[in-house]
Amino acid sequence: MAVNARIPKGTRDFTPEVMLRRNYIFNTIKEVFHQYGYLPIETPAMENLSTLMGKYGEEGDRLLFKILNSGDYLAKADENALNEKDSNKLISSISEKGLRYDLTVPFARFVVQNRNELSFPFKRYQIQPVWRADRPQKGRYREFYQCDVDVIGSDSLLNEVELIQIVNDVYNRLRLNACFRINNRKILAGLAEIAGASDKMTDMTVAIDKLDKIGLDKVCQELESKDIATNSINKIKEVLALEGSNLEKLNFLKDQFSGSEIGLKGVEELRSVLDYLAPLPIKMDLLFDVTLARGLNYYTGAIFEVSAKDAKMGSITGGGRYDNLTGVFGLKDMSGVGLSFGADRIYDVMLQLGLFEKITNLDQTQLFFVNFGEKEANYCLQLLTRLRNADINAELYPDSAKMKKQMTYANQKNIPYVALIGESEMESGLISLKNMTTGEQQKLSLEEVINVIKR
């Protein structure tokens, strides 16, 4: 009985065709990162569960993939938990490792562990898969890639500015129209403060984050259900109704926050960032959005979220500033800011918008040699070496199969040129070169072939 050839739910295989496109995205992102002085790191797929647990909230713990201990793990299992069938209690005695849930927490662990090797501010990027055990749906996978870029060890707002420029550059290069929304956790804290609901800040942000999805009435309902006072809700409503330009909104909030130090700080931070950016060429929309909250609790300053303007998809990039991410690992006063590009969603959006069609991919085979037989194949090997030395991707069909079969192969691989070398070509020293797009064919010397393909 054959084993079912399947992969786990929410995971994917990537064919060569898909990988060429994915690499185009990854390479574009990397090039921009390099331009701004960020360098790559990698961390292991698995971390100790103690590193991961408790960093993403209760929901996050549930969504962590845990790795069963090696060996006879049941021998050391907590017997009480086992008898009571209490999974949560059992975990710590049978599993001590888990797959990473994002790249930010492993990065914080990395910074603390390697602090003596690093020079600060430390600018790194990291492009690796992460895993989440939630239910897959549109644009959501159980294994997906994040492209994180962070700078840690500097609280300068120039870092925020730089990251916004990076996002702008990446989406310009990918020809994707982006809408960059920005807010500041301190503004949300200020809002909670002037509404007299400071203790309910998390509930408040979670609720108002849903404004564009469920509408104002439902948001107020949710606020009520969280025991937030009616006059607080009215105050919050007033701010949510805010319209106008980014600066108009900031000015309005400045007045509102006269009694909130933290709120004013948030307004000033955001204003500085926008002031820095004003004279710079930013093509994407840049929108101050008071309703932007973002779930992760470790953000303390700016928060960002980017969506594609022409496609229906969740956010394709997100991030923010965190003042104390390394604190839990014993390193205080390390402010950092960063964001993460969701490569899989970017891919889905670009596919949806047909943006891959214009990309000519240089990674593919450029010249294909038909195999006419033993003698001819031997002759081709010499030519292939010279072509590859001239930086031309070239291959020879391994069997002297029927011409039709070989041509079909070249066609399906989308190879633009085919070389035919039989007896007459070997005698003349020329190559019959067929252009697979136009169907034209001519006899050329090797040098001429190189020139035609390089053109």
Add this chain to the structure above:
RNA sequence: GUAGGCGUAGCUCAGUUGGUUAGAGCGCUGGAUUGUGGUUCCAGAGGUCGCCGGUUCGACCCCGGUCGCUUACCCCA
């Protein structure tokens, strides 16, 4: 964890108020074309209708269960 939708050829899907031989397009294989792919024409292969059980003279169709996929909610890239 909650709630919907869908499982028929390699892929995308049609189908029958339950009736004997289950269809299309694309793809695949062969031929027209033994030194020419893509286009065109001709021919062909390929399905226990997800699985198990029930109702029925008879089930791809109806019912129950089960597995798988998918969408939305929570949450999130």
